Amino acid sequence: MTNDKRDLMNRLKTIEGHVRGVQRMVEDDVYCIDILKQTQAIQRALDKFNSLILAGHLNGCVTTAIRGEDPQERERVVTELLQVFEATSNL
Amino acid sequence: MTNDKRDLMNRLKTIEGHVRGVQRMVEDDVYCIDILKQTQAIQRALDKFNSLILAGHLNGCVTTAIRGEDPQERERVVTELLQVFEATSNL
Amino acid sequence: MTNDKRDLMNRLKTIEGHVRGVQRMVEDDVYCIDILKQTQAIQRALDKFNSLILAGHLNGCVTTAIRGEDPQERERVVTELLQVFEATSNL
Amino acid sequence: MTNDKRDLMNRLKTIEGHVRGVQRMVEDDVYCIDILKQTQAIQRALDKFNSLILAGHLNGCVTTAIRGEDPQERERVVTELLQVFEATSNL
Numbered sequence: 001m002t003n004d005k006r007d008l009m010n011r012l013k014t015i016e017g018h019v020r021g022v023q024r025m026v027e028d029d030v031y032c033i034d035i036l037k038q039t040q041a042i043q044r045a046l047d048k049f050n051s052l053i054l055a056g057h058l059n060g061c062v063t064t065a066i067r068g069e070d071p072q073e074r075e076r077v078v079t080e081l082l083q084v085f086e087a088t089s090n091l
Numbered sequence: 092m093t094n095d096k097r098d099l100m101n102r103l104k105t106i107e108g109h110v111r112g113v114q115r116m117v118e119d120d121v122y123c124i125d126i127l128k129q130t131q132a133i134q135r136a137l138d139k140f141n142s143l144i145l146a147g148h149l150n151g152c153v154t155t156a157i158r159g160e161d162p163q164e165r166e167r168v169v170t171e172l173l174q175v176f177e178a179t180s181n182l
Numbered sequence: 183m184t185n186d187k188r189d190l191m192n193r194l195k196t197i198e199g200h201v202r203g204v205q206r207m208v209e210d211d212v213y214c215i216d217i218l219k220q221t222q223a224i225q226r227a228l229d230k231f232n233s234l235i236l237a238g239h240l241n242g243c244v245t246t247a248i249r250g251e252d253p254q255e256r257e258r259v260v261t262e263l264l265q266v267f268e269a270t271s272n273l
Numbered sequence: 274m275t276n277d278k279r280d281l282m283n284r285l286k287t288i289e290g291h292v293r294g295v296q297r298m299v300e301d302d303v304y305c306i307d308i309l310k311q312t313q314a315i316q317r318a319l320d321k322f323n324s325l326i327l328a329g330h331l332n333g334c335v336t337t338a339i340r341g342e343d344p345q346e347r348e349r350v351v352t353e354l355l356q357v358f359e360a361t362s363n364l
Contacts, residue, residue: 019103019107032148033171049130053126078336082328087128180232180270187300198289201288202289205282228316243305
């Protein structure tokens with residue numbers, strides 16, 4: 001397993017533990033706002049994870065496709081990137 | 092356990108399972124964009140969870156505080172709501 | 183005009199000027215990323231404006247409705263707040 | 274002026290008019306939530322504008338840089354794309 005992959009896996013395990021922590025908070029009737037702060041922290045951790053995945057994707061698949069000779073493949077990776085961007089906006 | 096609490100717990104268990112699913116995707120070197128689509132789906136599931144928590148909070152603690160006689164407590168719940176809102180924007 | 187209203191108007195005039203600035207950038211074929219940075223700055227300025235409107239709303243209409251005796255009016259303001267919150271998420 | 278540029282300019286003029294419309298709403302003391310709905314609509318219009326700018330950027334500058342022979346230039350466009358993505362998340 002590469003270092004990058006290990007880092008991604010560790011981040012997901014941390015996020016999974018964080019989600020279990022929120023389950024305990026709900027069970028223990030913790031104050032709503034304190035629960036919200038934790039779920040918002042999980043969402044930021046997922047944003048960071050997504051950013052790392054996207055970095056690998058841009059340097060890997062996207063670069064290969066755009067340097068390649070298949071115009072349909074180039075168009076495909078660009079369309080996918082726009083969809084990812086739009087999903088992070090409210091579009 | 093109330094129905095609302097059970098629903099919140101079920102949502103968190105589903106999210107936890109979803110996070111473990113993404114771990115398997117990373118281990119299996121699934122295509123980056125397919126991983127991103129799953130983590131974005133998890134973020135939307137957390138948005139929905141947050142919305143339910145906030146609904147309970149507005150109908151419970153916030154209503155009690157605002158109908159109460161302590162002006163500092165009223166101010167506190169309003170300040171907290173603004174912080175939650177700002178955390179969902181880019182502020 | 184109150185100070186709060188004057189502040190809101192000034193923010194909107196600044197945002198309007200900023201949008202006209204982006205029009206000049208597009209006309210002058212400025213580098214795309216520099217344009218994006220400006221439109222994202224406008225969106226953050228709108229987030230800040232929204233936060234001020236929401237603060238006034240919580241301290242004004244929401245407090246009045248929740249302290250009032252009409253349960254339908256109380257429910258209405260809570261439902262509206264949830265819609266505003268959901269529109270800032272991807273819901 | 275190309276069709277794409279004309280379309281971008283029209284969108285910005287519409288957004289500018291929309292911002293002026295919100296100024297009139299503030300002046301006329303329109304209900305806060307109705308103001309918020311309009312500013313959120315402006316933010317979605319800016320999201321759509323950003324998406325079009327990004328599409329042009331990916332098909333233009335990014336494709337040229339990645340197909341070019343300068344590794345620093347390739348790295349630069351990838352870094353910029355990640356910054357744009359992170360600015361749309363809460364990162």
